Amino acid sequence: MADVTGTTGTLVLAGTPIGDVADAPPRLAAELETADVVAAEDTRRLRRLTQALGIHTTGRVVSYFEGNEAARTPELVEALAGGARVLLVTDAGMPSVSDPGYRLVAAAVEQDIKVTAVPGPSAVLTALALSALPVDRFCFEGFLPRKAGERLGKLREVAGERRTMVFFEAPHRLDDTLAAMAEVFGTDRRAAVCRELTKTYEEVKRGPLGDLAVWAAEGVRGEITVVVEGATDSGNEGLDPAELVRRVQVREEAGERRKEAIAAVAAEAGLPKREVFDAVVAAKNAARTGQEQGKGLA
Numbered sequence: 001m002a003d004v005t006g007t008t009g010t011l012v013l014a015g016t017p018i019g020d021v022a023d024a025p026p027r028l029a030a031e032l033e034t035a036d037v038v039a040a041e042d043t044r045r046l047r048r049l050t051q052a053l054g055i056h057t058t059g060r061v062v063s064y065f066e067g068n069e070a071a072r073t074p075e076l077v078e079a080l081a082g083g084a085r086v087l088l089v090t091d092a093g094m095p096s097v098s099d100p101g102y103r104l105v106a107a108a109v110e111q112d113i114k115v116t117a118v119p120g121p122s123a124v125l126t127a128l129a130l131s132a133l134p135v136d137r138f139c140f141e142g143f144l145p146r147k148a149g150e151r152l153g154k155l156r157e158v159a160g161e162r163r164t165m166v167f168f169e170a171p172h173r174l175d176d177t178l179a180a181m182a183e184v185f186g187t188d189r190r191a192a193v194c195r196e197l198t199k200t201y202e203e204v205k206r207g208p209l210g211d212l213a214v215w216a217a218e219g220v221r222g223e224i225t226v227v228v229e230g231a232t233d234s235g236n237e238g239l240d241p242a243e244l245v246r247r248v249q250v251r252e253e254a255g256e257r258r259k260e261a262i263a264a265v266a267a268e269a270g271l272p273k274r275e276v277f278d279a280v281v282a283a284k285n286a287a288r289t290g291q292e293q294g295k296g297l298a
Helices: 026-032 043-053 069-081 102-110 121-129 148-157 171-185 209-216 243-254 259-269 274-295
Strands: 010-014 038-039 060-063 087-091 114-118 140-144 165-168 188-193 201-207 224-228
Touching: 010 026, 010 069, 010 102, 026 043, 026 114, 038 043, 038 069, 043 060, 043 243, 060 069, 069 087, 069 102, 087 165, 102 114, 121 165, 121 188, 121 201, 121 224, 148 171, 165 171, 171 188, 171 224, 188 209, 201 209, 201 259, 243 259, 243 274, 259 274
Parallel strands: 010 087, 010 114, 038 060, 038 087, 140 165
Antiparallel strands: 165 224, 188 201, 188 224
16 A cells, blocks of 8 residues: 555644634644645635635645545545645644544554644633633533434433533524533533634633523524533432332333433433433332232232
8 A cells, every 4th residue: 555665645633723813833834835635624714724824735635524524535545555645624623523534544544554633722622621610521522413302312321421521512503402401411500601712702601501591592603612510419329229210100100211211310310321220120020029929929
């Protein structure tokens, strides 16, 4: 897979500004000017960026976005194998973080091609730093599902997560997402909505999820990052198995399917679904054993 000289190229992942172009790292301009191939999520945005930086690309510019990522990856790997220096940039932030890049990195590594990075701005880290929430441990959840049921299901999966959580969201879905978070995590769970980070109208709205949901119902614009406090001791931990089973039964009697009831109770208690499931199964087995023993005595 190498060229005639026996050398391969290098894949460079470059962070781009998330708002203020002055945040562009100095190395970004040098890489843009010298790369043999520049793969950009949006070539029009790339053109605006190079104009703002006062530079020109000398290499071949190609588009590399979600719609053509799978098809274009082999072409870029071939260029890398031939010795090219390929620079990957997305619209904002670091490639591969909820943006194109993972497939290309994996394919390059598989071919023993060097991969390096030009570190740059990150909406995830910026929002964490501004949130005023604990940042010693955190997890990134990206975008939630668009459909309401799937969104609730995903939130229930992470309801017991103790690390601070970071989400991306579209402005027109923010009110529904915050309302769903308040429903699953509780209205008092602390959070921060970070809007238009590093841009002219940057805003960080902090408060309980219930209050933030009411605020967002009026309409919010711009790029959104949501930071949510992790689960804490709430009095639900330490619930005995019998109480967990009782709560599941109450939900089943109200019409919920057992799987949904178990997920909801686990979310309320801040426990893994498996723990609630095991309690339900144990109670069912105990009841069956009791019935069989009763028949034996009759």
